[in-house]
Amino acid sequence: MNVADLAAENLTRATAAGLDPHEYRRVTAELASVDDWGQAFVRAARRHLVRAEQAASPISAGEHYQVAARWFHIATLGPYTDRTTADTTADTEAAAEAAADADAAMRRALEILEPGARRLDGPAFAGWLRGPADASATVVVVPGLDSGKEEFHAVTSALLRRGLAVFTMDGPGQGTLAATTTVRPDYHQVIGQVVDALGVDRVGLVGLSLGGYYVAESAAHEPRVAAATTVSGPFHLDWPALPPPLRNILTWRAGGTRAARDFADQVDLSALAPRIACPLLVVDGGQDDISGVTDGEPLARLAPRGEYLLVPYGDHLLGNAHADWLPAVADWMSGTLASA
Structure with missing residues:
Protein backbone atom coordinates (compact mmCIF):
# COMPACT_ATOMS: atom_id res chain seq x y z
CA MET A 1 0.00 0.00 0.00
CA ASN A 2 1.35 3.43 -0.91
CA VAL A 3 1.21 6.53 1.29
CA ALA A 4 -1.73 8.15 -0.48
CA ASP A 5 -3.85 5.00 -0.21
CA LEU A 6 -3.01 4.53 3.46
CA ALA A 7 -3.87 8.15 4.26
CA ALA A 8 -7.15 7.95 2.34
CA GLU A 9 -8.07 4.65 3.98
CA ASN A 10 -7.65 6.11 7.47
CA LEU A 11 -9.12 9.56 6.83
CA THR A 12 -12.60 9.01 8.24
CA ARG A 13 -11.25 7.02 11.18
CA ALA A 14 -8.76 9.76 12.05
CA THR A 15 -11.27 12.58 11.73
CA ALA A 16 -13.91 10.64 13.66
CA ALA A 17 -11.29 10.25 16.39
CA GLY A 18 -11.10 14.03 16.63
CA LEU A 19 -8.23 14.98 14.35
CA ASP A 20 -8.66 18.10 12.27
CA PRO A 21 -8.98 16.92 8.64
CA HIS A 22 -6.82 19.76 7.33
CA GLU A 23 -4.04 19.04 9.80
CA TYR A 24 -4.35 15.33 8.99
CA ARG A 25 -3.91 16.05 5.28
CA ARG A 26 -0.89 18.27 5.95
CA VAL A 27 0.79 15.61 8.08
CA THR A 28 0.11 12.72 5.71
CA ALA A 29 1.10 14.77 2.66
CA GLU A 30 4.64 14.96 4.07
CA LEU A 31 5.03 11.17 4.36
CA ALA A 32 7.71 9.78 2.07
CA SER A 33 6.88 6.17 2.94
CA VAL A 34 4.24 4.23 4.85
CA ASP A 35 7.03 3.36 7.30
CA ASP A 36 7.08 7.05 8.34
CA TRP A 37 3.46 6.94 9.55
CA GLY A 38 4.06 6.52 13.28
CA GLN A 39 6.91 9.02 13.54
CA ALA A 40 5.00 11.70 11.64
CA PHE A 41 1.95 11.36 13.87
CA VAL A 42 4.07 11.38 17.02
CA ARG A 43 5.67 14.63 15.85
CA ALA A 44 2.20 16.12 15.32
CA ALA A 45 1.21 15.03 18.82
CA ARG A 46 4.29 16.60 20.34
CA ARG A 47 3.53 19.90 18.63
CA HIS A 48 0.24 19.91 20.52
CA LEU A 49 2.07 19.16 23.76
CA VAL A 50 4.18 22.26 23.17
CA ARG A 51 1.05 24.30 22.49
CA ALA A 52 -0.47 22.98 25.71
CA GLU A 53 2.54 24.14 27.71
CA GLN A 54 2.42 27.56 26.04
CA ALA A 55 -1.36 28.01 26.18
CA ALA A 56 -2.75 31.21 27.60
CA SER A 57 -5.55 29.46 29.49
CA PRO A 58 -6.08 26.12 31.23
CA ILE A 59 -8.92 25.30 28.85
CA SER A 60 -6.70 25.74 25.80
CA ALA A 61 -4.00 23.66 27.47
CA GLY A 62 -6.46 20.87 28.22
CA GLU A 63 -7.79 20.88 24.68
CA HIS A 64 -4.29 20.62 23.23
CA TYR A 65 -3.48 17.72 25.56
CA GLN A 66 -6.66 16.03 24.39
CA VAL A 67 -5.75 16.46 20.72
CA ALA A 68 -2.20 15.25 21.43
CA ALA A 69 -3.64 12.08 22.94
CA ARG A 70 -5.56 11.41 19.74
CA TRP A 71 -2.51 11.98 17.53
CA PHE A 72 -0.44 9.65 19.71
CA HIS A 73 -3.15 7.01 19.45
CA ILE A 74 -3.45 7.25 15.67
CA ALA A 75 0.35 6.89 15.52
CA THR A 76 -0.12 3.32 16.79
CA LEU A 77 -2.21 2.43 13.72
CA GLY A 78 0.71 2.27 11.31
CA PRO A 79 0.89 -0.50 8.71
CA TYR A 80 1.85 -3.93 10.03
CA THR A 81 3.65 -5.78 7.29
CA ASP A 82 5.68 -8.97 7.08
CA ARG A 83 9.12 -7.56 7.74
CA THR A 84 12.17 -8.67 9.64
CA THR A 85 12.01 -9.54 13.33
CA ALA A 86 14.09 -6.45 14.12
CA ASP A 87 11.70 -4.21 12.21
CA THR A 88 8.68 -5.80 13.88
CA THR A 89 10.22 -5.39 17.32
CA ALA A 90 10.97 -1.74 16.62
CA ASP A 91 7.38 -1.19 15.42
CA THR A 92 6.01 -2.82 18.56
CA GLU A 93 8.19 -0.75 20.86
CA ALA A 94 7.30 2.47 19.04
CA ALA A 95 3.58 1.66 19.21
CA ALA A 96 3.83 0.88 22.92
CA GLU A 97 5.57 4.20 23.56
CA ALA A 98 2.95 6.10 21.55
CA ALA A 99 0.14 4.36 23.44
CA ALA A 100 1.75 5.30 26.76
CA ASP A 101 2.12 8.90 25.57
CA ALA A 102 -1.54 8.95 24.51
CA ASP A 103 -2.53 7.75 27.96
CA ALA A 104 -0.37 10.38 29.67
CA ALA A 105 -1.69 13.19 27.48
CA MET A 106 -5.30 12.20 28.12
CA ARG A 107 -4.59 12.12 31.85
CA ARG A 108 -3.29 15.69 31.67
CA ALA A 109 -6.33 16.75 29.61
CA LEU A 110 -8.84 15.29 32.04
CA GLU A 111 -7.03 16.70 35.07
CA ILE A 112 -7.68 20.15 33.60
CA LEU A 113 -10.99 19.78 31.75
CA GLU A 114 -12.75 17.14 33.88
CA PRO A 115 -11.13 16.98 37.31
CA GLY A 116 -13.92 14.68 38.46
CA ALA A 117 -12.85 11.96 36.01
CA ARG A 118 -11.71 8.84 37.85
Missing part, protein backbone atom coordinates in the same frame (compact mmCIF):
# COMPACT_ATOMS: atom_id res chain seq x y z
CA ARG A 119 -9.02 6.41 36.73
CA LEU A 120 -9.81 2.71 37.19
CA ASP A 121 -7.32 -0.09 36.59
CA GLY A 122 -7.75 -3.83 36.97
CA PRO A 123 -5.97 -7.06 36.07
CA ALA A 124 -7.22 -6.90 32.47
CA PHE A 125 -8.38 -3.32 31.90
CA ALA A 126 -7.53 0.35 32.33
CA GLY A 127 -9.67 3.38 31.70
CA TRP A 128 -11.45 6.56 32.71
CA LEU A 129 -14.85 6.95 34.34
CA ARG A 130 -16.39 10.27 33.36
CA GLY A 131 -19.72 11.97 33.91
CA PRO A 132 -21.92 12.86 36.85
CA ALA A 133 -21.36 10.97 40.09
CA ASP A 134 -25.13 10.57 40.47
CA ALA A 135 -25.74 9.36 36.91
CA SER A 136 -28.69 7.01 36.60
CA ALA A 137 -26.69 4.55 34.50
CA THR A 138 -23.18 3.78 33.31
CA VAL A 139 -22.06 2.83 29.79
CA VAL A 140 -18.79 1.09 28.99
CA VAL A 141 -17.22 1.93 25.61
CA VAL A 142 -15.28 -1.08 24.34
CA PRO A 143 -12.62 -0.54 21.63
CA GLY A 144 -11.63 -2.94 18.87
CA LEU A 145 -8.60 -4.76 17.57
CA ASP A 146 -6.17 -1.84 17.28
CA SER A 147 -8.20 0.94 18.87
CA GLY A 148 -8.12 2.24 22.42
CA LYS A 149 -9.77 4.45 24.97
CA GLU A 150 -8.45 7.66 23.37
CA GLU A 151 -10.16 7.05 20.04
CA PHE A 152 -13.94 7.13 20.41
CA HIS A 153 -14.37 10.56 21.93
CA ALA A 154 -17.44 11.34 19.81
CA VAL A 155 -19.29 8.30 21.17
CA THR A 156 -18.25 9.17 24.72
CA SER A 157 -19.30 12.81 24.34
CA ALA A 158 -22.70 11.87 22.91
CA LEU A 159 -23.39 9.61 25.89
CA LEU A 160 -22.12 12.16 28.42
CA ARG A 161 -24.41 14.83 26.98
CA ARG A 162 -27.35 12.57 27.81
CA GLY A 163 -26.42 12.48 31.48
CA LEU A 164 -24.85 9.04 31.51
CA ALA A 165 -21.62 8.08 33.21
CA VAL A 166 -19.16 6.63 30.70
CA PHE A 167 -16.20 4.34 31.23
CA THR A 168 -13.80 4.33 28.28
CA MET A 169 -11.42 1.41 28.50
CA ASP A 170 -8.47 -0.51 27.18
CA GLY A 171 -8.70 -4.28 27.51
CA PRO A 172 -6.30 -7.12 26.72
CA GLY A 173 -4.24 -6.37 23.61
CA GLN A 174 -5.63 -2.84 23.40
CA GLY A 175 -4.12 0.62 23.94
CA THR A 176 -1.82 0.85 26.93
CA LEU A 177 -2.21 -2.88 27.59
CA ALA A 178 -1.12 -3.99 24.11
CA ALA A 179 2.55 -4.22 25.10
CA THR A 180 1.91 -6.62 27.99
CA THR A 181 -1.27 -8.53 27.10
CA THR A 182 -2.89 -10.22 24.12
CA VAL A 183 -6.43 -10.37 22.79
CA ARG A 184 -8.79 -12.91 24.33
CA PRO A 185 -12.14 -14.21 23.06
CA ASP A 186 -13.74 -14.62 26.53
CA TYR A 187 -14.08 -10.87 26.93
CA HIS A 188 -17.00 -11.25 29.34
CA GLN A 189 -14.40 -12.06 31.99
CA VAL A 190 -12.93 -8.59 31.44
CA ILE A 191 -16.33 -6.89 31.46
CA GLY A 192 -17.11 -8.68 34.70
CA GLN A 193 -13.98 -7.16 36.25
CA VAL A 194 -14.99 -3.73 34.95
CA VAL A 195 -18.51 -3.93 36.39
CA ASP A 196 -17.08 -5.04 39.74
CA ALA A 197 -14.70 -2.07 39.75
CA LEU A 198 -17.46 0.36 38.80
CA GLY A 199 -19.52 -0.84 41.75
CA VAL A 200 -22.82 -0.84 39.84
CA ASP A 201 -25.42 -3.54 39.34
CA ARG A 202 -25.95 -2.99 35.62
CA VAL A 203 -24.22 -1.38 32.65
CA GLY A 204 -24.76 -0.59 29.03
CA LEU A 205 -22.10 -1.58 26.53
CA VAL A 206 -21.09 0.05 23.26
CA GLY A 207 -18.52 -1.89 21.23
CA LEU A 208 -16.84 -0.71 18.06
CA SER A 209 -15.28 -2.93 15.37
CA LEU A 210 -13.92 -6.05 17.13
CA GLY A 211 -15.31 -4.43 20.28
CA GLY A 212 -18.72 -5.25 18.82
CA TYR A 213 -17.92 -8.95 19.11
CA TYR A 214 -16.60 -8.37 22.63
CA VAL A 215 -19.84 -6.63 23.60
CA ALA A 216 -22.09 -9.32 22.11
CA GLU A 217 -20.04 -12.10 23.70
CA SER A 218 -20.20 -10.30 27.04
CA ALA A 219 -23.95 -9.70 26.78
CA ALA A 220 -24.48 -13.43 26.21
CA HIS A 221 -22.58 -14.35 29.41
CA GLU A 222 -22.77 -11.40 31.83
CA PRO A 223 -26.23 -10.87 33.39
CA ARG A 224 -25.37 -7.33 34.53
CA VAL A 225 -25.35 -6.09 30.91
CA ALA A 226 -28.68 -4.27 30.59
CA ALA A 227 -28.30 -2.97 27.02
CA ALA A 228 -25.74 -3.42 24.26
CA THR A 229 -24.83 -1.76 20.97
CA THR A 230 -22.38 -3.00 18.37
CA VAL A 231 -20.93 -0.73 15.67
CA SER A 232 -19.20 -2.43 12.71
CA GLY A 233 -18.80 -5.55 14.84
CA PRO A 234 -18.05 -8.95 13.29
CA PHE A 235 -20.52 -11.81 13.58
CA HIS A 236 -17.94 -14.29 12.31
CA LEU A 237 -14.29 -14.26 11.20
CA ASP A 238 -12.86 -16.56 8.54
CA TRP A 239 -9.09 -16.56 9.04
CA PRO A 240 -8.04 -17.82 5.56
CA ALA A 241 -10.17 -15.15 3.88
CA LEU A 242 -9.02 -12.19 5.99
CA PRO A 243 -6.92 -9.64 4.06
CA PRO A 244 -3.18 -9.78 4.88
CA PRO A 245 -3.07 -6.41 6.69
CA LEU A 246 -5.82 -7.53 9.06
CA ARG A 247 -4.14 -10.89 9.64
CA ASN A 248 -0.89 -9.07 10.42
CA ILE A 249 -2.54 -6.78 12.98
CA LEU A 250 -4.30 -9.71 14.61
CA THR A 251 -1.06 -11.71 14.68
CA TRP A 252 0.66 -8.88 16.56
CA ARG A 253 -2.22 -8.33 18.98
CA ALA A 254 -2.59 -12.08 19.64
CA GLY A 255 1.12 -12.76 20.11
CA GLY A 256 1.73 -15.01 17.11
CA THR A 257 0.17 -16.57 14.03
CA ARG A 258 -1.16 -19.69 15.72
CA ALA A 259 -2.72 -17.66 18.53
CA ALA A 260 -4.24 -15.27 16.00
CA ARG A 261 -5.75 -18.12 14.00
CA ASP A 262 -7.14 -19.72 17.16
CA PHE A 263 -8.62 -16.39 18.24
CA ALA A 264 -10.24 -15.79 14.85
CA ASP A 265 -11.74 -19.29 14.88
CA GLN A 266 -13.53 -18.44 18.14
CA VAL A 267 -15.06 -15.21 16.83
CA ASP A 268 -18.41 -16.71 15.91
CA LEU A 269 -21.66 -15.54 17.49
CA SER A 270 -23.91 -18.20 15.92
CA ALA A 271 -24.45 -20.04 19.20
CA LEU A 272 -24.20 -17.01 21.47
CA ALA A 273 -26.61 -14.61 19.72
CA PRO A 274 -29.77 -16.44 20.88
CA ARG A 275 -28.49 -16.22 24.47
CA ILE A 276 -28.37 -12.39 24.52
CA ALA A 277 -31.31 -11.53 26.76
CA CYS A 278 -30.87 -7.75 26.92
CA PRO A 279 -31.95 -5.26 24.23
CA LEU A 280 -29.35 -5.18 21.45
CA LEU A 281 -28.85 -2.58 18.72
CA VAL A 282 -26.58 -3.60 15.84
CA VAL A 283 -25.19 -0.87 13.55
CA ASP A 284 -23.45 -1.56 10.23
CA GLY A 285 -22.17 0.49 7.33
CA GLY A 286 -23.17 -0.67 3.86
CA GLN A 287 -19.71 0.15 2.48
CA ASP A 288 -17.96 -1.85 5.22
CA ASP A 289 -17.01 -4.87 3.15
CA ILE A 290 -13.96 -6.72 4.50
CA SER A 291 -13.27 -10.17 3.12
CA GLY A 292 -13.45 -12.86 5.77
CA VAL A 293 -15.68 -10.76 8.03
CA THR A 294 -19.41 -11.44 8.36
CA ASP A 295 -21.18 -8.26 9.46
CA GLY A 296 -23.82 -7.91 12.15
CA GLU A 297 -27.14 -8.59 10.43
CA PRO A 298 -27.28 -12.24 11.59
CA LEU A 299 -26.55 -11.10 15.14
CA ALA A 300 -29.52 -8.73 15.14
CA ARG A 301 -31.73 -11.41 13.57
CA LEU A 302 -30.79 -14.20 16.01
CA ALA A 303 -30.73 -12.13 19.22
CA PRO A 304 -34.19 -12.27 20.87
CA ARG A 305 -34.37 -8.49 21.33
CA GLY A 306 -32.12 -7.47 18.46
CA GLU A 307 -32.59 -4.40 16.27
CA TYR A 308 -30.65 -3.58 13.11
CA LEU A 309 -29.57 -0.20 11.74
CA LEU A 310 -27.84 -0.22 8.34
CA VAL A 311 -26.40 3.00 6.95
CA PRO A 312 -25.95 2.21 3.24
CA TYR A 313 -23.01 4.56 2.61
CA GLY A 314 -21.32 4.05 5.97
CA ASP A 315 -17.76 2.77 6.01
CA HIS A 316 -16.06 0.74 8.74
CA LEU A 317 -16.84 2.45 12.07
CA LEU A 318 -19.14 4.76 10.09
CA GLY A 319 -16.84 7.71 10.63
CA ASN A 320 -18.20 9.17 7.41
CA ALA A 321 -21.80 9.09 8.64
CA HIS A 322 -21.94 10.06 12.33
CA ALA A 323 -25.20 11.97 11.92
CA ASP A 324 -26.92 8.84 10.63
CA TRP A 325 -26.31 6.67 13.69
CA LEU A 326 -24.54 8.30 16.63
CA PRO A 327 -27.42 10.46 17.97
CA ALA A 328 -29.79 7.51 17.47
CA VAL A 329 -27.46 5.13 19.31
CA ALA A 330 -26.95 7.56 22.21
CA ASP A 331 -30.71 8.14 22.50
CA TRP A 332 -31.42 4.40 22.28
CA MET A 333 -28.86 3.58 24.97
CA SER A 334 -30.09 6.33 27.28
CA GLY A 335 -33.73 5.41 26.84
CA THR A 336 -33.17 1.67 27.10
CA LEU A 337 -31.17 1.97 30.32
CA ALA A 338 -33.77 4.34 31.78
CA SER A 339 -36.53 1.80 31.20
CA ALA A 340 -34.53 -1.31 32.11
